Amino acid sequence: MIYQGNAITVARGDDDIATLTFDLKDESVNKLSSAVVSELEEAVNALQSESGLKGLILTSAKEAFIVGADITEFQSMFGKGDDFVSDMLKRVHSIFNAIEDLAFPTVTAINGLALGGGCEVLLTTDFRVMGEKAKIGLPETKLGIIPGWGGCVRLPRLIGADNAIEWISGGTENKADAALKMGAVDAVVPNSELDAAARDILERANTGELDYQARRDEKKGPLKLNAIEQMMAFETAKGYVKGVAGPHYPAPVEAIKVIQKGAGESRERAQQIEAAAFAKMAMTDVAYNLVGLFMNDQVVKKKAGKYEKQSQPVKQTAVLGAGIMGGGIAYQSASKGTPILMKDIKDEAIELGLKEARKLFAKQVERKKLTTEQMAEKLTNIRPTLSYGDFGNVDLVVEAVVENPKVKDAVLTEVEGVVSEDTILTSNTSTISINRLAQNLKRPENFCGMHFFNPVHRMPLVEVIRGEKTGDAAVAATVAYTRAMGKTPIVVNDCPGFLVNRVLFPYFGGFSFLMEHGADFQHVDKVMEKFGWPMGPAYLLDVVGLDTAVHANEVMAEGFPDRMAREGKTAIQVMFDNDRLGQKNDKGFYAYEEDKKGKPKKVSDDKAYALVKEVVNEQKEFSDDDIIARMMVPLCLETVRCLEDGIVDSPAEADMALIYGIGFPPFRGGALRYIDAMGVAEFVELAEGLAKELGPLYAPTDKLRQMAQNNERFYAANAQ
Template identity: 80%
Template sequence: MIYQGNAIAVASDTNNGGEPIATLTFDLKGESVNKLSSAVVAELGEAVEAIAATQGLSGLVITSAKDAFIVGADITEFHGLFEKGEDYLVEMNQTVHAIFNAIEDLPFPTVTAINGLALGGGCEITLTTDFRVMADTAKIGLPETKLGILPGWGGCVRLPRLIGADNAIEWIAGGTENRADAALKVGAVDAVVPGECLEAAARDILARANAGELDYRARRDEKTSPLKLDAIEQMMVFETAKGYVAGKAGPHYPAPIEAIKVIQKGAGEGRERCQAIEAKAFAKLALTDVCYNLVGLFINDQVVKKKGSQYVKQAQAVNQTAVLGAGIMGGGIAYQSASKGTPILMKDIKEDAIELGLKEARKLFAKQVERKKLTTETMAEKLTNIRPTLSYGDFGHVDLVVEAVVENPKIKDAVLTEVEGQVGEDTILASNTSTISITRLAENLKRPENFCGMHFFNPVHRMPLVEVIRGEKTSDAAVAATVSYARAMGKTPIVVNDCPGFLVNRVLFPYFGGFSLLVEQGADFRRVDKIMEKFGWPMGPAYLLDVVGMDTAVHANEVMAEGFPDRMAREGKTAIQAMYEAERLGQKNAKGFYAYEEDKKGKPKKVDDEAALSLVKELATASQDFSDEEIIARMMVPLCLETVRCLEDGIVDTPAEADMALIYGIGFPPFRGGALRYIDAMGLEAFVAQAERLAEELGPLYAPTDKLRAMAKAGERFYSDAAASSQNPA
């Protein structure tokens, strides 16, 4: 044994009976995956020193004993490391560069055997070796820009020299995970083989390199020399890429453009100079608010996934499901279930509704075929997972039923009590209600313990969140089975307790309440939309209401007003009600706050509509000019306060789950980290002061809770990780 650590072992043997070679194996003890924590990187340095000091070696294979190769750096360390400042981060990256360079400079050929996911720092390790051989099921990529940083351990240096600047920019700026065939096509790997042949293929490459068939020194020269692009080629590659990437990334995400600039600055330089440029750029991005929040999101996402996994461990099997109510929503649920492999019955009382549901599912599958994600054969096979029916004939064998009929408590009650008599005693019933109390819907059920909410967001195939709602009598088993099914569908379930609107809609409607007050006092809704979109929302509140539908919004608002009359009930007519009464329902009938025309792709495109402007103007009781900052405050404070209340009321368990629900459910700007991180960023004291100022003028919707005031006074935060205090949320 050449080296043995907690995560790395290096052994030597002879290559097919020939010369001795070393095999460096990553196998982090106590973990299901390999991660590059500070401790593991330090071990790697020691292991490489031990390899370099071993006489008589003729090659090195780097491999993994786990299913994944290396999933990247240990992101849970990032906030603590980044707190130490720019100089520390530059020095840290240069230390890693020295270790990686030592691998690259070993006096014999080297090869990495990529058996599974090789992401971030894991991908960068593979780039240090002369050759790479990849299992046909593995994936490789540099997703750092999704965390607001760029590859800092040589990814911006080696990858462009290996696969060309244009391909490298696509991989790095897009943060993509790339399949083996794609990696082979661009030259990121030298061979793709079945997993069981991986070690033999790696050893064969070493033997061929030592025999002179493969020139490993030429490979090294290419990776450590300037890019082979003249001035005109450089300008064409980099300037074109900057324009395209800036358009895709948007103004709030600087990392993809910075990565291109790093590659461009280092294009004419050798290895060490390039690495210095990369280390400096990494350190600057690591200290930005965007990076802080995106890293926080990753950590929050891990919290949500871990909680979901705990439910799955105790869940009963869900092998056959059903959806009640076809149409667009039922068809979307059926598609999602079928596409991920869980067979589903789709029941309705009307033949035309069944046909509409099937049409929706077929359309979604056809899009997958168009994008070459599925073959027509696979599509046909998956479609057989959806069985339409007008009767309850096969419901005795169903493990879980999703009720997705119209949002009317009487109709839902009738359907749920009826289906309960048609299913087995252990079958879980779940209602896809967006607002109606689960406890209330359970009142007439014989087995309320088997009933919970399963709130999908529209469109089902795109929106990642599913709220799993626990009623007063819902059992842990019902929640666990529903969470398990949601995860099997490829969704992110978050368990919440029952209240009007649950979590996401309860938080969203105070945001709409702030919008209604602004419009009532003379704000131009088009300007409000532009300001909130510039703030980071995918669409402004008026546009969002058009997408949601005015009828849906009015109904949901009535539920909220009944549940929380002190702050959500309104006297007088709101702009939302006025639109509804004027039969301006939004995109569903092509007129709401905006009018809608079809664009070239057949999608609705919003245009200004004088009739809507006049309707809103008639409701205005004042004509105030609002600054951008005032509009942001009046929109964001009610949303953030309601999130705080949901946490305090126990509707949601943790800040992480609350923030992830808003990001996944309503498109809260990810780079701002979520409502509670947004408050932390401003500072609780400053946020409470802002809320109290607005509450004096605008009432209870803006009033902070006593507990929040106490937290502010005590200097507390929602998240314990520090460093957010430097951020400016506006």
């Protein structure tokens, strides 16, 4: 044994080939934490001291090769400043360069996922062989940073600038066949043949058949592009990527600049350019928030995983109510392999649900995600029915009929009588109290909410709503089924609007105040879209439907009359009263026309402006900052209240629900991170100023005021 550590071993074979194996103890995956990097340094030093070696194979004993750096260390590391980050990068570069400069040929056997730092490790070796199902990639730009351990230097020299720009700026995970075609790997074989393929390459390198020194020279020298080729490759790419990434995500364009600046340089100089840019990106709020987002996502997944372990597998499900929503739920379940009955009382509703599912499957075929045979097979997972005949074998039922408490109550009590005593009943409701719907059920412990967001196939969040009498088994089974559908479940407690809609409607309340004070709704939309929302509030209301908004607002006003009930008509109510329902009937705050693809395109409508004037009490001028404050403060305060009221368990879950459920700008990290970024004391001061003019919707809670006085935060500064 040449070296043995907690995560890395280096063994010498009888053929004088050394094998460096990544196998991090007590972990399911390999990560390049600071401790593992230290071990790698020791292992490389040991290899340099070993005489007579004829080659090195890098390999992994786990299912994945290396999933990347240890992201849990990022915020604490970045919080130490750019000098610390630069020194860390310099050290890693020296270790990776030492692998690249070993006195014998080297090869990586990529058995599984190799991302980020894991991909950068394998780029150091002379050759790479890849398992058929493995994937490699550099996803750092998705965290607001760039590859910093040589990825921006080695990958372009290996696969060409154009291909490297595509991989790095897109943060893609790339399959074996694509990697082979690009020249990122030298061979693709079944995993069982990886070791033999790696040894074959080393043997050919030692006989001179393969020139490993020429490979090194290519990676260590300048990119082979003349001035015109450089301009074509980089300037065009920067313009395109900037357009796709948008103004709030600078890392993809920064990565292209790094490749461009380093193109004419040797390895060490190009690495210095990369390190300086990485340190710059690491210090940005975007990187802090996107890394925080990753951490929050891990919290959510971990909690869901605990629930899942408490549940029996959900093997057969049913959805009550076909139509667009029922069809969407049936599609999602069937596409992920869980058979589902789709019941309605009308043939035409069944046909509408099937049509929706077929349409969604057909899109997958168009995108070459499925073959027509696979589509046909998956469609058999949906069984339409007009009766309860097969409901005795159903593990979980999703009720998705109209948003009317009397109708839902009748359907739920009816289905409870035909399913087994262990069947879990759920209601896909966006506003109706789970406690209320449970009142007439014989087994309320088997009932909870399962709130899907529209469109089901696109929106990642499902709120799992626990009522007062909901049992743990019901929550666990619903979480397990949500995960099996490929969705992210967040468990919340019952209240009007639950978490997401309860938080969203104060945002709309802020919008209504702006309309009453004479703001231009199109300008408000532009300001909030520039702030980072996928669509402004007026446009969002049109997409949601003004009828849906009015109904939900009534529920909120009844539940929280002190701050959500309003005297007089709002702009939202005026639109509804004038039969302007938004995209549902092609007129709301905007009018809608079909674009070339048959999708609704919004256009300005003078009639909408005339109607909004009916609610204007006084004419005020608003700066963009005023608009942002009036929109964001009530949303953030309601998120705080949900946390304080125990509707949601943690800041991480609250922020992830808003990002996954209503498109809160990811680069801002969520409502509670937004407060932290502003400073709790500064936020409270802003809210109190607005509350004097606009009332309780803007009033901070006592606990939030206390946090401000104590200089507290929702997330620990630079926390892991």
